[in-house]
Amino acid sequence: MTVVSVSMPEELVERIDAFASEHGYTGRSEVVREASRNLLGEFEDKRLEDRELMAVVTVIFDYETTSVEERMMGLRHDYEGLVVANFHSHVGTHYCMELFVLEGQLESISTFVGKIRATKDTLSVDYSVMPVDEFGPFASPE
Template sequence: MPVVSISMPADLIERLDALTAEHDYTGRSEVVREGVRTLLEEFENDRLEGRELAGIVSVLYDFGTQSVERRLTQLRHDHEEHVASTLHGHVDDYCLELFVLEADLETISQFVGRVRSTEDVQTVDYSLLALDSVGQLRDVTSSS
């Protein structure tokens, strides 16, 4: 099996090692391989291909990290035709940026990937909703 070398902050390595021990993985490589598989599957979701989606992307980073603020502003401008709304707030010592996007899976995946690759971002989470299923969801919930 080929070897891939990666670098990461010490605190992330500590969390990786704790997860490895807590869940009885054989080592860091096994955890990283599982994480990569999960990430690849996340972006290869066939049931959402070709559908118009609403996506909510949340980004958490340390308060006052201007490089992240500049990068997120640039991403918002780069994707302005797909960003329906943004919200910036403060939680504890962090900034929380929420993006609401209306786009296809590929566009939202690219956006999320670019946010995740931004240095000093602590966490990135997102959820997707196929817009053509909204009426169906309403029908199901109203008949319950």
Template structure:
């Protein structure tokens, strides 16, 4: 097995250590491996013949971070083909929250989420995917 060196804030490292202890992991490496597997597999198995999905993406960042807001606006324009709506809100006088409503294939949704996750100084990214039936007639009905 290869050894990889990564940098992370001390507070995050402390949370990983506490999580490992609380949940019976052998150590940090096991937690990071499992988290990485989960991240890499999160969109697999959801793409059925290019079926479209609706998706909401919530992004949180600290208030007074215009550079983050500007980068997120750039992402929104880059993915204009799948972004149906956006809204901006202030939360707890400390954070800004962007909510995106998307419609597209899992590949396109995954690209959007991963691009937003890569924006520096974003504190949290959460999403929810809802499958859209391509043809409601294909549903089984009682006669």
């Protein structure tokens, strides 16, 4: 097996180690391998390919991190054909929430979510994807 060196904040390493211990993993490498497989596989649902989809993407970040808000606005403009709605709100005393509603194909939605996730200083990225075509949520078109 190839050994890969990855840089991450100490807090994340501690969370991975605690997770591994609590859930019976042999160590952090096993946790990272499983997380990587899950991340790489999450947009591989064949039932969603070649279909019109909608997605809701929610991003949480610290309100003092203006670079995240600027990046969100930039992505909104870069993907104006995909983003059909966008909502910004303050959450709690220190956080902002950015919500995107998307309509498009799986590849475009996957790329958009990837760019959001790659934005430095986001605290949380959550999303859901579902078909909006006439065949229902997971029926295969004939």
